[in-house]
Amino acid sequence: MATLKQVAAHADVSVQTVxxxxxxxxxxxxxxxRRVNQSIEALHYRPNRNARSLRTSAVELIGYCVPSxxxxxxxxxxxxxxxxxxxxxxxxxxxILLFTAPTGLEGMPTYEDLLARRLVDGFVLSxxxxxxxxxxxxxxxxxxxxxxxxxxxxxxxxxxxxxxDGAAGCAAxxxxxxxxxxxxxxxxxxxxxxxxxxDRMGGWRQTCKELxxxxxxxxxxxxxxxxxxxxxxxxxxxDAAEPVDGIVAxxxxxxxxxxxxxxxxxxxxxxxxxxxxxxxxxxxxxVSPGLTSIRQPMDEIAGALITLLTGPAGTGTEHLLQPELxxxxxxxxx
Amino acid sequence: MATLKQVAAHADVSVQTVxxxxxxxxxxxxxxxRRVNQSIEALHYRPNRNARSLRTSAVELIGYCVPSxxxxxxxxxxxxxxxxxxxxxxxxxxxILLFTAPTGLEGMPTYEDLLARRLVDGFVLSxxxxxxxxxxxxxxxxxxxxxxxxxxxxxxxxxxxxxxDGAAGCAAxxxxxxxxxxxxxxxxxxxxxxxxxxDRMGGWRQTCKELxxxxxxxxxxxxxxxxxxxxxxxxxxxDAAEPVDGIVAxxxxxxxxxxxxxxxxxxxxxxxxxxxxxxxxxxxxxVSPGLTSIRQPMDEIAGALITLLTGPAGTGTEHLLQPELxxxxxxxxx
Numbered sequence: 001m002a003t004l005k006q007v008a009a010h011a012d013v014s015v016q017t018v019x020x021x022x023x024x025x026x027x028x029x030x031x032x033x034r035r036v037n038q039s040i041e042a043l044h045y046r047p048n049r050n051a052r053s054l055r056t057s058a059v060e061l062i063g064y065c066v067p068s069x070x071x072x073x074x075x076x077x078x079x080x081x082x083x084x085x086x087x088x089x090x091x092x093x094x095x096i097l098l099f100t101a102p103t104g105l106e107g108m109p110t111y112e113d114l115l116a117r118r119l120v121d122g123f124v125l126s127x128x129x130x131x132x133x134x135x136x137x138x139x140x141x142x143x144x145x146x147x148x149x150x151x152x153x154x155x156x157x158x159x160x161x162x163x164x165d166g167a168a169g170c171a172a173x174x175x176x177x178x179x180x181x182x183x184x185x186x187x188x189x190x191x192x193x194x195x196x197x198x199d200r201m202g203g204w205r206q207t208c209k210e211l212x213x214x215x216x217x218x219x220x221x222x223x224x225x226x227x228x229x230x231x232x233x234x235x236x237x238x239d240a241a242e243p244v245d246g247i248v249a250x251x252x253x254x255x256x257x258x259x260x261x262x263x264x265x266x267x268x269x270x271x272x273x274x275x276x277x278x279x280x281x282x283x284x285x286x287v288s289p290g291l292t293s294i295r296q297p298m299d300e301i302a303g304a305l306i307t308l309l310t311g312p313a314g315t316g317t318e319h320l321l322q323p324e325l326x327x328x329x330x331x332x333x334x
Numbered sequence: 335m336a337t338l339k340q341v342a343a344h345a346d347v348s349v350q351t352v353x354x355x356x357x358x359x360x361x362x363x364x365x366x367x368r369r370v371n372q373s374i375e376a377l378h379y380r381p382n383r384n385a386r387s388l389r390t391s392a393v394e395l396i397g398y399c400v401p402s403x404x405x406x407x408x409x410x411x412x413x414x415x416x417x418x419x420x421x422x423x424x425x426x427x428x429x430i431l432l433f434t435a436p437t438g439l440e441g442m443p444t445y446e447d448l449l450a451r452r453l454v455d456g457f458v459l460s461x462x463x464x465x466x467x468x469x470x471x472x473x474x475x476x477x478x479x480x481x482x483x484x485x486x487x488x489x490x491x492x493x494x495x496x497x498x499d500g501a502a503g504c505a506a507x508x509x510x511x512x513x514x515x516x517x518x519x520x521x522x523x524x525x526x527x528x529x530x531x532x533d534r535m536g537g538w539r540q541t542c543k544e545l546x547x548x549x550x551x552x553x554x555x556x557x558x559x560x561x562x563x564x565x566x567x568x569x570x571x572x573d574a575a576e577p578v579d580g581i582v583a584x585x586x587x588x589x590x591x592x593x594x595x596x597x598x599x600x601x602x603x604x605x606x607x608x609x610x611x612x613x614x615x616x617x618x619x620x621v622s623p624g625l626t627s628i629r630q631p632m633d634e635i636a637g638a639l640i641t642l643l644t645g646p647a648g649t650g651t652e653h654l655l656q657p658e659l660x661x662x663x664x665x666x667x668x
Contacts, residue, residue: 080403095453
C-alpha cells in the first residue's frame with residue numbers, strides 16, 4: 001500500500017500538504033488539492049493508521065466485552081442482542097468496539113487500557129456478577145457505563161442498568177396456562193444460586209398464589225441447563241401422585257427437555273400438558289409443536305442501553321422492560 | 335463532563351498545553367505537567383471525542399458486519415466465532431468494530447462510509463453470497479478484506495478466504511460410523527440451493543463410494559433446518575424396505591430431529607442407529623445421549639482470518655481448515 005510520503009513525492013508537495021488535503025482541504029489552493037487527489041487516486045492511497053490519528057471528526061466508540069463461550073447456559077440469542085445493540089448505537093452515529101477480557105478483577109487492566117488509549121468512550125456491560133468489580137471501578141473513574149442485567153443479592157444496583165422483567169414474563173406465562181385451562185402448573189428452574197432464575201420463579205409463585213393454584217412440590221431446580229435435566233424433572237412431575245398439566249420453564253433448553261419427556265410418554269404438548277420456555281431462542285421455532293416462549297425485546301433493550309449511556313442526564317438510570325409472551329403450539333394447539 | 339477548555343482554565347494554561355500533557359507530555363516542563371494533571375484529576379476530565387482525534391498512536395480497527403437475526407439457519411455458534419475473532423485481532427493489537435448493513439448492493443454505502451470516516455482499515459466478511467457485490471467493490475478500492483466462507487457456484491474465489499472443509503468433516507463422520515459397524519448410512523441435507531450443504535454431502539457420497547456403501551435413496555433434502563424436518567426425513571428412512579443404521583446430518587438441528595424420531599420409536603441413538611450433526615453447537619451437548627458433531631476450529635479460523643487480513647504479503651490467500659469430529663454417545667455408546 002502507498003504511504004503518505006509516496007503520495008507527497010508523486011504530487012511533488014510536502015507530507016503536510018497531503019495531510020491537509022485529507023483533513024483540511026479548504027486550506028489548499030484548488031489546483032494543489034486537485035494534484036494531490038490525483039496522486040492519491042493514482043497510487044490507490046488509503047490513509048494508514050498514522051494518518052487516521054489526524055482525523056478531525058472522530059466517532060465515539062462504545063466498548064462491549066464479548067462473553068466467553070458458555071460453559072453453563074447457552075448464549076442462543078447473542079446474535080440478536082449484538083445486532084440490536086449495533087443498530088441502536090448507529091442511530092446515534094456511534095459504533096460498537098468488541099473486545100475480550102477475563103471476568104472479575106483480572107479483566108480490569110483491559111478496560112483500563114482501552115480507555116487509556118482512548119479507543120472507547122464508555123462501556124455496555126453484560127454478564128454482570130454479584131459484587132462485579134467493574135461497576136465500582138468505572139464509577140470511580142467517572143467513565144460512562146450501563147449494564148444489561150441487574151446484579152442480584154446486593155442492596156442497590158451499582159449503576160445504571162437495563163433489564164427484562166423476568167418475573168413479569170413468568171407471571172404472564174403462568175396466567176396464559178391458567179387461561180388455557182391448566183390448574184396444576186410447575187416451574188422448572190436452575191440451581192438456587194442463580195438470582196436470575198429466582199426472580200423468574202418468583203413471578204410464577206406469586207401468580208399461582210393470586211390464582212389460588214398450588215405450588216408445593218411444583219418448583220423443580222434442575223442441576224444443569226440441559227434437555228436431559230429438563231426431561232428428568234418432567235418425569236418426576238408426571239410420576240407424582242397428582243400429575244401436572246402445565247410447566248413453565250426458566251429456559252428454552254429446559255423446555256425442550258419437557259417436550260422430549262412428553263413425547264416419550266406419548267403425550268402431546270399443548271394438549272395434555274401446556275409448556276412454556278424463556279428467551280424465544282432459535283430452539284423455540286425449530287421444534288414441533290413450536291415452543292411458547294418469553295421473548296426479550298432486544299430492540300427496546302438496546303435502545304434503552306444506548307440512551308442511558310449516551311443521552312443527556314435525566315434520562316433515568318433504570319429501565320425494567322416488559323418481555324413478550326410468544327404463543328405457539330406447546331401451550332395452545334391449533 | 336469537564337471540557338479541555340475548563341481544564342486549561344483551571345490549570346491556567348492554554349488548551350494546547352493540556353493537549354500536550356495528554357499526547358506529548360515530554361514537551362512540557364515537569365511543574366506544568368504536574369499542574370495540568372492535577373486539574374485533569376480535580377475536574378475528572380476524560381478526553382472527549384475531539385481530544386481523541388489528537389491521539390498519536392491510533393489503533394487499527396477491523397470491521398465486521400454482524401449478521402441479521404437468522405430467518406433460515408440458526409447462528410448457534412456466533413458467540414464462539416466472535417470471541418475467537420476478537421482474541422485473534424487483539425494478539426496483533428487490533429480490535430473489531432461491529433456494524434450492521436443491509437445485505438447485497440444496498441449495504442455498500444455503509445462499508446463506504448466506514449472507510450471514508452477512516453473508522454476501519456479492513457473488513458472480515460461472512461455470510462458471503464453467490465455474486466456478493468462486496469468482494470468486487472473492496473477489491474477495486476484496494477481495501478484489505480478476507481471472507482469467512484467460500485462463495486459457491488463461481489469459477490474462482492473473489493478474494494482471500496478462510497473456510498472449513500465441510501466435505502472432509504462429513505467424510506470423517508461417515509468413516510466413523512463405518513468403523514462402528516454401520517453399513518447403510520444416510521445423509522440429511524438442506525435444499526439443493528445451498529452450496530454449503532452440497533459440499534458437505536459430497537464428502538459423504540464420496541466416502542460411501544470408497545467404502546463400497548450404498549447411497550441410492552439415502553440422500554434426503556429437508557425443506558427447512560428444523561427438528562421437525564429432520565424427524566420426518568428420519569421417519570422415511572426408517573420406514574424404508576431397507577432401514578438405515580447410520581445418519582450423517584448437515585446440521586445439529588436436523589440431527590436433533592433424528593434423535594427425536596429415534597426416541598419416539600423406542601430406538602436408542604448410538605446403539606440402534608449412529609447419528610452425527612454439524613457445528614458442535616450448544617445443542618450437541620445439552621441432549622442425551624450427547625450428539626456426535628463436527629466442530630469448526632474457531633480459534634484457527636479466526637487466527638487465519640486475521641493473518642490473511644493483516645499479515646505480510648505471501649501468507650497465501652486461501653485457508654481450508656480441517657474440522658474435528660467430536661464423538662459422543664449418539665454414535666458411540668459407552
